[in-house]
Amino acid sequence: MVTIYDIAAKAGVSAMTVSRVINNTGKISDKTRTKVRRVMDELGYVQNQMARSLVLQQSNLLFLLITDITNPFYTTLARGAEDAAKKHGYRLLFGNSDESLDKEKDYLDTILATRADGVLIAPTGDSSLPHLETLRKHDVPFVLLDREVPGMESDIVLGDxxxxxxxxxxxxxxxxxxxxxxxxxxxxxxxxxxxxxxxxxxxxxxxxxxxxxxxxxxxxxxxxxxxxxxxxxxxxxxxxxxxxxxxxxxxxxxxxxxxxxxxxxxxxxxxxxxxxxxxxxxxxxxxxxxxQQAYQFGYLGMQMLVDRLKERGEPTVPWKKIVLPADMIVRRSAVACGCGLTDTCLGG
The missing domain is CATH 3.40.50.2300 (Response regulator)
Incomplete structure (x- = not known):
């Protein structure tokens, strides 16, 4: 595995300089920064994200946990969440609970293990309360999507x-x-x-x-x-x-x-x-x-999560709730009922 010391030796700079380039900190000339990054590419350096998150207490990772990725609503929602995360410089990890509390719990463990900075979550239902309480206990900010959970106050994006x-x-x-x-x-x-x-x-x-x-x-x-x-x-x-x-x-x-x-x-x-x-x-x-405005569910939910991360350490900010209106699209699957003359009609 390539280390910062390997990069420093080849680039002719100190390990501290390499660290500053990687973490985008300190005053480094553009010439030195370019040289170090070129060496990093030549050696195929891959940053140890876990080590970095331990040092900075920030992983730059966010997690999206939904209930059914096969549902086009959630597929589009995920697109919105990813676009918003990328806009703010975050990488997005993803999980699919399949409406299962057990799978939701497994992903909760993954979220804590990866030290994700925050979570955008469509809970499986009311029984998700202990899982949300665990996130709050570990000071992991989260925003709920599509579903409220009685007993848990939080930022949330809902449809009407x-x-x-x-x-x-x-x-x-x-x-x-x-x-x-x-x-x-x-x-x-x-x-x-x-x-x-x-x-x-x-x-x-x-x-x-x-x-x-x-x-x-x-x-x-x-x-x-x-x-x-x-x-x-x-x-x-x-x-x-x-x-x-x-x-x-x-x-x-x-x-x-x-x-x-x-x-x-x-x-x-x-x-x-x-x-x-x-x-x-x-x-x-x-x-x-x-x-429903599926893309906006994800995009606005992620924006709320990023805002909450920025407010960490500040005086308590009231929870935010967004209710998105929906459009009714009339097509061909419902027609005028023709059963007025008989009670034995089996359809429209």
Whole structure:
């Protein structure tokens, strides 16, 4: 392994000069700095980041922990976070919890071991509280994304889930749908709770009944076994004419299940959801969605984290909360309900 002493010997300077060039400290002439960096490149020097972070008490590393990288919402969010981190001179490490508390805990250990300066995190749910408390205990600043955790005050970037659900119900109601079902994430996840609350309130505002049978509480992550969705669709009586999916992953799974049953969206069932499908929607603009500002979630969240790092050691600064509005994009997956003449209609 090449050391600063090897570089110093070849460049004809002191080890202290090499250290100052590497850490960009002290007064070094441009000529000397250029010569040292040329030797570093020739010898293939790789800086020991861990040693540097121990000396400076700063790693220049930030960590992004999300729940599902296969979801285009989080993919775009990660792009925004990386762009903001790079703008401020930070490198970004990444983890994917798959909605698993155990994986989240493993990544928490990695965050502490790498001495990351701060964390941008979409928690798995309410049960993430002890993990966040550990970060705070070790004085690691963090910003929450997309989900609140009861009992933990922090900087946070949220979408308006309640309003989004209300707009989806109103859209379906305007098309004549009266039996509107919802497949949603766990109520132990704040965004799912708010979407369910918005759904229930919108039904009431539109003089539509709420029935427990029309709500399936599941998880936001993708799965290979669709039996729970199959059972839910089969058991609802009378069948709904439209379904709201709590995110795009669930919407795709509803489509897969209906297709396996020989049914189609929107001919046999209207379907709308939260979050767009990224580039797929450009190729095949089909799903009507509440499109959240995924890139801004990551970019603004990272900006908040960097701001919090800059404020370290200063008098306590109030926690910041950003709620990003979403756009409803109307496409072809929901059509006017044609079931007005019969209660046995199976779709839109």
């Amino acid at each position: 889930s309640k309003e989004g659900a209300r707009r989806l119900v109103e859209h379906l109601s305007s098309l004549g749908h009266k039996r509107i079902a919802m497949i949603n994430g766990s109520r132990h996840v704040s965004s799912a709770r708010m979407r369910l609350e918005g759904y229930r309130e919108a039904l009431k505002l539109n003089d539509l009944p709420y029935e427990d049978q029309y709500v399936l509480e599941t998880a936001f992550e993708p799965r290979s076994d669709l039996s729970a969705i199959e059972h839910w669709l089969a058991e609802m009586n009378p069948a709904p004419t439209a379904i709201i999916a709590g995110n795009n992953v669930l919407a795709v799974e509803v489509i897969r299940t209906l297709t396996a049953q020989g049914k189609q969206v929107p001919d046999d069932m209207s379907l709308v959801c939260f979050d767009d499908l990224g580039p797929l929607s450009e190729i095949n603009p089909f799903l009507t969605v509440i499109a």
